[in-house]
Structure formats: structure tokens, C-alpha cells
Amino acid sequence: TYGTETIPKVDKIVGPGNQFVAYAKKYLFGQVGIDQIAGPTEIALIIDDTADLDAIVYDVFAQAEHDELARTYVIGEDAQVLKDLESRIAKALPNVDRYDIVSKSIANQHYLIHASNFDEACHVMNTIAPEHASIQTVNPQPYIEKVKYVGALFIGHYSPEVIGDYVAGPSHVLPTNRTARFTNGLSVNDFLTRNTVIHLSKDTFEQIADSAQHIAHVEALYNHQQSILIRQS
Structure with a gap:
């Protein structure tokens, strides 16, 4: 954010991190741009009786091993x-790698x-608004429109979330903590700025000037109003 003798000050800081990174980004927001304040990782899966339950077990464990607070x-x-x-899950848990982390996540942050x-399943998924969603059903396509x-x-x-961690998909810096309700994953747009250009002809100005100066008058911003009126004279 502030730069050093050898690293120049930056305009924006992006990317995932632990709770200390999240706190730092929250504290510095406004002095520097950020992508998001990410919380613990999370996954929600929709399954049916065609799902490979042994694979689902490890989809759950894979998320849980990130953090004791990871939600599944x-x-x-x-x-x-x-x-x-x-x-x-109960049978496999005692022998799982990274047991200390996984077991705490499963004990405190795992939900069936x-x-x-179908509609209720989609409603639950949209309410959770998870960072990662996995659909493993006999006919997953209808979920694409509803979720x-x-x-x-x-x-x-064959599209487990883990494949997205490493080699599939455009971005894996994603919104957490239900922020997917109003924001998106990191993309090229996060590295671009946009502005608007307003260039009115005299005729166009005259068509809308009265509306502008009346609004300024109602707001008691009389210098705003005068900026319009002086051009109408």
C-alpha cells in the first residue's frame, strides 16, 4: 500500500490469503483498492442417489483441510x-490426512x-451463496439456470472443485461469506478503470438544462443552478 525504497506504491491489492491478509485489506481499503475481503473457504454440493459418495467424501475433506473454519x-x-x-464421512475421518484441521471443520462447520x-435445493444453494458449488446428480444441467x-x-x-483450484476455470479468487449475492470472482475487469465522457451540443444542453437547474434549486444548491442559468442567458 505504502511502498518501500525498492517497491513503488501500488493502486490495488488482489488475491486470497489468511485472516491476517483479510484484516489488512479491510483496514487499508480506501487508501488502496482491493478485490474483496475473503473469509474462510466453503463449498456446497447438491447430490442424488447417482453420486459417487466416496468421491463426495473427499470433495468435502478437500475443502475442510484448508481451515478449521472452512464450511461444507x-x-x-x-x-x-x-x-x-x-x-x-464418519468412517473415513479417523484416517484422513491433516486430521486436526479436517476433524474440527467437520465437527463445527459441516452441514447435511x-x-x-429441486426448487428447494436451488433455493438453499442460492441462500448459502457459496464460494464453490458442485452439482453431482443424474441430470445436472437444469441447475445451471436456477443456481x-x-x-x-x-x-x-468429472468437474470436482479441486480441479478448479489448480488448472480449470478462468479465476479461482472467488467471493465468500454470501458475498456471491452481489459480487463476482476476480477477473480482468478488476484491473481496469472506466470513466464517462459528456460532450453536449448547445441544442442538447438547452433540452435538458431546465431540468438540471430546477433540481439544483430544490436542493438549495444555488451556485449549481447559476452554473446552468449563466449558460442559458
């Missing part, structure tokens, strides 16, 4: 499938959610 959600319409998944139908508020959407068995 699994949504399904089939309660028995969710119970089977819960059993497989039973949805009554709107996610950082990135991974469709099908």
Missing part, C-alpha cells in the same frame, strides 16, 4: 443418501441439508 454443505432430496454419506424438491448466486459452479462427477 451437502444438499440432497434423498434422506437416505445423506445418511449414507454421513456414515462414510435435506431438500424436499445464480455462487462464486463458481462445478457440474458433474
